[in-house]
Amino acid sequence: MSGGSRIRVASHIAALPPSGIRRFFDLVSGMEDVVSLGVGEPDFSTPWRISDAAIEALQRGYTSYTSNLGMLPLRSAIADYLRTEFGVEYNPETEILVTNGVSEGLDLAARALLEPGDEVLVAEPCYVSYKATVSLAGGVPVVVETRAEEEFRLRPEALEAALTDRTRAVLLGYPNNPTGAIMTREDLLPVAEFAARHGLAVLSDEIYAHLRYEGQHTCFASLPGMRGQTLLFNGFSKAYAMTGWRLGYVCGPEEIIGAMNRIHSYTALCASILAQFGAIEALHHCQHERDEMIDAYNQRRRFLVNGLRAIGLECFEPLGAFYAFPSIKSTGLDDEEFAEALLEEEKVAVIPGRAFGESGKGHVRCCYATSMSDLRTALERMAAFLDRLPRQV
């Protein structure tokens, strides 16, 4: 045969970079006595009511496939929740798709919307897989940087500057991972105007919608004219401490949700039925548990941010998610050196900012979804680490 052996991995997969965060987890694993502010995951157990509902479903023999879209009672509960909390209306029959986490939803959206070469404006720093998801679907991620000086808010001028005639969508996630930044309604309005003016789809990852410590979260789809243009992504991992259950959802116009569901029916079929039963319970009965966790995060947030400032790191005020994103530029180290040395010398794991994109350089991500005592130890160790560094002028 000409053309050579086909016993090889497809070139675009061979070129796929491993997630920068994972390289760091590999370093951490195998070390003992590490205090980890690394993984973005609640330290709380899933609320018992949710677990109980899943167990009961099992006992009643619910172990089969569900509808591709997800169980209708779950979709109805999601619709009620979105209406009550954020004032957005979705038809549970046709406009909500339950997915294996937000990751799957984003992947389906990219496949359903992007032609090869289509560009997606990605607000950065951002979740480690946004850009890979766009690329894997044949799209081109175009980075739009946000800055610490502007509290990592996405500015319409920056979007305008990145616009080309191939631009097809904007992908943003607020409250933001890794920075903890939020966008108020006033901040979001010009982004909506930009999207409307250029006919762009908006992929809005709102997985941290509930983890807001000041003001109310604004659903992008609730902005004037945006409902028909927005895909809203959310899920249960963060607010209900359900990371391992892998349950997310996406809401949007019927035609796009329908197309995404067709792809989903051939690539995934449905989300875990057990997780779906748990999620119904979460939405119906677990607001109290959810709010208690959020209060605890808020307390930890203040403690960590004050602590980081007290030991001499500049840290803007994160008002959402469960991350602080201090600048470590004053140490003279770059973020990767800083994180590696801190891990090696003091056994504290933080994630170098560049794992979330070039614009994250000079920062490290510290997740505070961990116990107060761990946070205290981490701060003490970081203080000792900083003390040993030669003073920068």
Add this chain to the structure above:
Amino acid sequence: MPARLSGRAKDLKSSATVRLENLAKEMQRQGLDVLSFALGEPDFSTPPHICEAACKAIAEGKTTYTPAAGIPELREAIARTVERDYGYSCAPEQVVVSNGGKHALMNVWESILEPGDEVIIFAPYWVTYPAQIGLCGAKPRVVRTTIDNDFQPDLDEVRALVSERTAAILINSPSNPSGAVLERSIIEGLAEIAAEADCWIVSDEIYRHILFDGRQHFSPTMVGDEVRERVLLVDGASKAYSMTGWRIGWTVTPLEVAKAINRLQSQQASNPSSISQWAALAGLEGPQDCVRKMCAEFERRRDYIIPALADIPGVKIGKPAGAFYAFPEVSAHLDGHIVHKGKAVTNDDQLTTYLLEDALISTVPGSEFGLDGYIRLSFATSMDKIQEGVRRLRRGLVGG
């Protein structure tokens, strides 16, 4: 809006299986007594010891992220199962656990296919195959098999389809929808062709536990060490342990591909449900008599439904050796003698609509699987329903 969809999204049709199942459900909602033979899902609940393992995992707080490729315990157990069932040594690093067999298979295609590539598949095929291959920008090249040669592909036809763009040959034995099991000599022949073409063999073995008449499973990985280097194996917990709703499948591949799939999955989907993983582990490690019992029950149903179908005039059927589908050829009934809503029924698609609306039995047309003139009936349903279903089918086809 941007209601502009991508080409691949527009090209993708929804599966007739799902469409028919929805139609059947709608008729049931209206109070009609529709019997469904459309969906491919065991009618048993998950065995209790597996459910208990899930409850234990929940109680122990095993509800957090796991490594993207799955918990080491499960990957190790799968590797051990491969060693036990297939007789070759397998490292846990060759295993990646995914959200069901479908997702595992999609990961395989994405890891090996580039736009313009071709994959040789055999009709009748599971509708997901051409859909997934198409989503990767590649093309299925189809070799037709029929009931007359017991759904065994002709090796010369396969060879004739090999081209420079052939990336893989797909094997699905036991097969959905035909229930056919490929003969060992055919699998060996396909392995030879793959070696000549220097392409992959993708082997979907999700039905490998459901085999009748004392048959042993034969996988292309068992042809030999060299062949195994080109086999990408897909399996899962759904069919063996009645765990469809849990969404656990996996791939067993050479290390290089496993690494690629792991990378892909870590970026695209993250890990499958932690709870489901612990449950699947209990399935693999626990007593296997649940698998044997289920298989024996399917065999009992097959032994009823096949002669009963063969007894209907104009219905031609072989003896499926595995899976839980009957796939009779019914073209004798597509000559126009059946009239539905004033129109002569002349293809299998019209026939299944007629059978649903008139005989109140839901089946899937063979054309859905790339083979006209057939219908698929799943016998993963109770004996009572099977008996009643066959009666309705007979009445629908020949009256009386």
